[in-house]
Amino acid sequence: MYSKEPLKIYVDFDDCLCETALSFVEIASRLFGKNVPYEELHSFNLQESFSLNDEEYAELMKEGHRPEILLSYEETPGASRVLNELIDEGHEVFVITGRPFAAYEASKQWLEEHDLSRPKLFFLNKYGRDFFYKGGEFNLELEDYYKMHFDYAVEDSPMAFGFFDHLPDLNVLVFDRPWNSKAEFPGANYHRCTDWDIIRDWIRKGGIK
Structure with a gap:
């Protein structure tokens, strides 16, 4: 056994939780x-x-x-199992997606169907899409997002790395995908991970005092 401190974990939806x-x-x-x-x-x-x-x-x-x-997207192997293990250990998980807010109901249903009802779901306009709607209860405006703190982030998109610049101590766990295989990571706090068990081990290591 090891002692743990609660950690806040950012998790992207597409190609981290599911095979979009x-x-x-x-x-x-x-x-x-x-x-x-x-x-x-x-x-x-x-x-x-x-x-x-x-x-x-x-x-x-x-x-x-x-x-x-x-709703038909397949779960990325191990995602729900590992995230539920981390939540059971006392960590807090936030699913922060760049999907348009019109996808909220289906996204919430997908999470529930895959035993991921406990993480908090937020929509952040990561990619400047015209069809991203503002003002919803589960939308994050940039000024609100930048007030949030995370200890770990699980992300696959190099285009989203800029959203972590305000957190110099953040460990970014980059889910290995073809489109990020040649990406230059912004710093030594970025770590390539090939599956959810490796992600879990990184986060558990961070939880040891």
């Missing part, structure tokens, strides 16, 4: 005949990865955010 990009591979193939293997998604920008024009990209995003599609 795998579904977009299928959608791009089905809608546009774009057959790009998952392993070749070397850009987080899906418009670039699938070589889509603006109209196609808008259609891709609309399809990928339909409630029935969101």
Whole structure:
């Protein structure tokens, strides 16, 4: 046994909790005949990865955010098991997603169906999307987000790394994905993790006094 202090943990939703990009591979193939293997998604920008024009990209995003599609996303192996273990150990988990707020109901339902009803869910406009709605109870305005403190963050998108600049002591656990395989990490506090068991071990190490 080891003594632990409570930690605050930021967790991204897509491609950390669920296999979103795998579904977009299928959608791009089905809608546009774009057959790009998952392993070749070397850009987080899906418009670039699938070589889509603006109209196609808008259609891709609309399809990928339909409630029935969101609910069909497969869980990333170990996500619910590890997060529930950490919560049981006294840590606090916040799911902070860049999804549009219109996806709230389906996102909340997905979490409940995957035994992840205890983490707090917030929507933060990480990517400047036009269809991100403001003013909702579960939306985070940037000024409110920057007042929050986290000890660990689990994130896959290099485009989101800038949201951690205000937390110099934060340990960022980068979930290993093709689109971040060549990313330059901003500092020594960034650590590449290939699965949720490794993430759990990093966080537990941080909880030891």
